[in-house]
Amino acid sequence: MIARLLQWAGPVCLLAASLIVFSVSLQRDRAEATAQQAIEQRDQIIRHANSLADELAKERTAQAKLRTTQNALRNELARRRTQIEELKHENQELREWAAQPLPAAARRLRERPALTGADAYRDWLSGRGAVPPAGDGAER
Numbered sequence: 001m002i003a004r005l006l007q008w009a010g011p012v013c014l015l016a017a018s019l020i021v022f023s024v025s026l027q028r029d030r031a032e033a034t035a036q037q038a039i040e041q042r043d044q045i046i047r048h049a050n051s052l053a054d055e056l057a058k059e060r061t062a063q064a065k066l067r068t069t070q071n072a073l074r075n076e077l078a079r080r081r082t083q084i085e086e087l088k089h090e091n092q093e094l095r096e097w098a099a100q101p102l103p104a105a106a107r108r109l110r111e112r113p114a115l116t117g118a119d120a121y122r123d124w125l126s127g128r129g130a131v132p133p134a135g136d137g138a139e140r
Contacts (some may be wrong), residue, residue: 088095102110115121 088098101107113124115124
């Protein structure tokens, strides 16, 4: 009986060793696949982060340009207002013209109710009716 067990011990040990090697091989393959997937995810995240950084840099550049343009416009507006005030002091006719109230049509253009939101503004614009026909300039 022992001889018979010894006869099968070699093949059984070989089979067991083969199963262990196969199991380890499967675990290694799974670990490699998981590692490869993690590397791909990391690379994708890095690409996305770089893309976001590029977009942020573009946005900051655009904002800086807008601030520069806004400052230039603000300076030009101040210069023109100063020039108009200087002209008012120099020219009596211009001073009298500037003191006149705006015509009713021009005042209506500047009327704006207190609105909240784009929908309210659109509704207000839509409800104003047609533009009145050009007249002889008489007040209504």
